[in-house]
Structure formats: structure tokens, C-alpha cells
Amino acid sequence: MASAAPGLWQRGAAWCRRNLPTRESMERSRLLRPVAHRVLAPELWRFTRRSVPRGVALGMVAGFLFPVAQIAIAALFALPFRANVSVAALTTFITNPFTTPLLWLLAYKIGSWLLRTDAPIVAQPIADAATGWLQWATGCLHWLWDKGPAFGVGLLVLTVAAAILGFVLSAFGWRLWIARKWRTRHL
Structure with a gap:
């Protein structure tokens, strides 16, 4: 097991290097063209102990709250906070087609627990096919109207918790990485 961990770590680092957005790829983005002069500032692309945790958070x-254009939004968020743009963009991949349904379910469960909406609901009989799609669509909208607040509150709580946890873990990881570099330098 101990021998498999370095290989896994190296594969993960290689995946990050391959998928990490570069300044050139951001320069070519049409979405970022209006603010390219700000996004491409060199200080936003340096890996420092302050910019990396900010980028993760x-x-x-951006990954949790925005279902589309997450990378562009993360890059725009990085501007006022002086966060690392590439780390912010790469961290948005925490939400992907495999993890999003689980995260949304978790967000709904958290929201329904906080709002105490777990009370049993009286079930209505399934509508006949003859009543049509309009009744089905209004039923779906009604369900969404009932469950939306719990999902929204849960998503906000989950986003804040994940951002704080990501900030703390990346700051701690950065500190461990630097300590390891110092130890190997002194040996």
C-alpha cells in the first residue's frame, strides 16, 4: 500500500499539470477578453502561501454555486482577492458530472435539516396520462417550489463549509510542503 501512494500522488500531480489553465489558454478565452489585462497580471499566477488557499476557496x-462558466467566474473572483487564478480555476473541477448529484443531494439534506422540512408529505395519486404534460409540468414546478428553499440554504451552507475547509487544508498543506522542502534542503 505504501508503494502505491507515491504513484497515485504522481499521477494526480501529472493530471493537475495537464489540466491547469495556463496564461496563454486564458488569454485566448473569449469570455475573459474584456478583463484579460487584469486576469493576466503576473502576481495572480504566482504560487504563494496566501494566493493558493485563496484560490482554493x-x-x-465558483464550482458549487455556478453550474456554467465556472472557470471564468473563478478567474474573475480571483481578481479582487489576489488569489492564484490557475488554482481557483482548477479547484472548480470538484464539481463534475460524477460529484454534482451527490453534492446537490447533500445540499438538499443539509437544507431540509436546517429548515426542518423533513416532515412527511401526504402523497397524491399519480395523474393519468390522459391529463397531459401540463399537469405533470406544473406538478414538477410545485415540487421544485417546495424543495427549492431547502436546497438553496443547504447549497449555501455547503459552499461556505467547503470553502473554509479548502482554505484551511490548502494552507496547512502548503505549510507542510514548505517544511518538507526545508528539511530536504538541510539534509
């Missing part, structure tokens, strides 16, 4: 926020 902002990437979590």
Missing part, C-alpha cells in the same frame, strides 16, 4: 465557491 474561491474555486470552491
Whole structure:
């Protein structure tokens, strides 16, 4: 097991290097063209002990709250907070087609627990096919109207918790990485 961990770590680092957005790829983006002069500032692309945790936290926020254009939004969020743009963009991949349904279910469960909406609902009989799609569509909208607040509150709580946890873990990981570099330098 101990020998498999370095290989897994190296594969993960290689995946990050392959998928990490570069300044050139961001330069070519049509979405970012209006603010390219700000996004491409060199200080936003340096890996520092302050910019990396900020980038992780902002990437979590963009990844959880925005279902589309997450990378562009994370890059825009990085501007006022002086966060690392590439880390913010890469962190948005925490939400993907495999993890999003689980995260949304977790968000709904958290929201329904906080809002105490777990009370049993009296079930209505299934509508006949003859009544049509309009009744089905209004039933879906009614269900969404009932469950939406719990999902929204849960998503906000989950986003804040993930951003704080991501910030703390990346700051701690950065500290461990630097300590390891110092130890190997002194040996």
C-alpha cells in the first residue's frame, strides 16, 4: 500500500499539470477578453502561501454555486482577492458530472435539516396520462417550489463549509510542503 501512494500522488500531480489553465489558454478565452489585462497580471499566477488557499476557496465557491462558466467566474473572483487564478480555476473541477448529484443531494439534506422540512408529505395519486404534460409540468414546478428553499440554504451552507475547509487544508498543506522542502534542503 505504501508503494502505491507515491504513484497515485504522481499521477494526480501529472493530471493537475495537464489540466491547469495556463496564461496563454486564458488569454485566448473569449469570455475573459474584456478583463484579460487584469486576469493576466503576473502576481495572480504566482504560487504563494496566501494566493493558493485563496484560490482554493474561491474555486470552491465558483464550482458549487455556478453550474456554467465556472472557470471564468473563478478567474474573475480571483481578481479582487489576489488569489492564484490557475488554482481557483482548477479547484472548480470538484464539481463534475460524477460529484454534482451527490453534492446537490447533500445540499438538499443539509437544507431540509436546517429548515426542518423533513416532515412527511401526504402523497397524491399519480395523474393519468390522459391529463397531459401540463399537469405533470406544473406538478414538477410545485415540487421544485417546495424543495427549492431547502436546497438553496443547504447549497449555501455547503459552499461556505467547503470553502473554509479548502482554505484551511490548502494552507496547512502548503505549510507542510514548505517544511518538507526545508528539511530536504538541510539534509
